[in-house]
Amino acid sequence: MAITLSSKYVEAADLEAAVELCYERKWTDGLPVVPPTAPAIERILAYLKRAPRSVIAVVPPRNGVATVEKIAINCVMAGCKPEYVPIVIAALEAAMEPEFNLAGVQTTTNPCAPLVMVSGPAVRKLGFNTKDCAIGHGSRANGAIGRALRLILWNIGGGYPGEPCRTTHGHPGYWSYCIAEDEETCPWDPMQVSLGFDRTDTVVTVVAVDGPHATNTGALLNPPEQVMTVIADGVARLGTNNMLGGSMALILSPMSAKRLAEGGYTRESLAEAVVARATRPAGQLRQHRFVDHMLPPVRARLDALGDNEPFAYFDDPRKIPILVTGSWGAVGGYAAICPGWGHFGGHPQSRRVQFPQ
């Protein structure tokens, strides 16, 4: 099938000039990009077998139209293999759900960026890193898929820092923020099953969160309840939007997950335990004027408590996605706590990835 690209093109003298041209045109978020040439774009479109002009989303705040072709161009720039692109599309579709409030995520002063969580058979097939440095550098699949979503939010959605993206600090995950579950070491049913999908499905969950706060759970020596106590303490910090409720992400190392499972925790009961145990004395919170941002019913719940009574940060365990990934570690065990944006949005949304037949 012949593919005709409808996007405009510009010419550059050579590869170096092409990269520089992308900078000049503000087509990149600051890191170099792979120049999107016709053969590379067409390879993706041929793999997808979808009409290049079909519209996947209208991306806020610029309301740019994300056609399959425009997505393919951005995926080339991010370094995606064609088989990564269905995951990018699923992530974008998930981020377009009203509860995610992408317009807000793109513009808020809070440092929340879409975290792409992948689970299912494609994790191994596409070579995601789920071992050492699973949230960090070192893997093409993690890096390119996260970056592709960012470039779409940048080029199509217009999420440029300053105007209209007003995030005070942002964080390195704004460039690329994609992780995958390590089914091999996960002590529970894989994440996609816990979300109600089939084990054979590859599922993407997006949630808008801060950078990961490394948390030493001491899981090698600590009993499960102490591991839980450490996690709950990390969640219930003053100064994150967790205090407003909403959503967050919890990333467990295999050691931390194993220890919690030994204590009888399931993925679901662990999220419930975070809701129940991530608390702070109500009096401490009332001294922090950020509580003025609470939704009225949450503020009423806080104000009904005595100073020493515990105030629970969250009220909905379904908004706390939990994923197991990373290497075994040493004594630390580790968990990564990713605070969310509060009640404002960025809440977890999941999509089954549709690979072409």
Add this chain to the structure above:
Amino acid sequence: MSIKIYDPVGEVGPLATIAPSGLDVLEGGRVGYVFNHHPAAEAVWQSLEANIAKSLRPLSLVRIDKDNVAISVPKPELDHLAAQADYVLVGVGA
């Protein structure tokens, strides 16, 4: 040989457009308020409302008070408000 690189920027989607119209007189009109109740803007908004009440003496007043600063008001609610007002003041604290 030159390299052709393709534009990654999407076209801007169609936006609802409303023909601009002007108001000759603000006094005695039907006023609408949409306010997001951002804590940083509460004081100035209260002052604004008080001054409008004093100086423009609205005929009627309709309002939408948001409890979540980051979530848009559903369009049907905005349409309903707009139908009952000659002009609407929108307060977005951030």
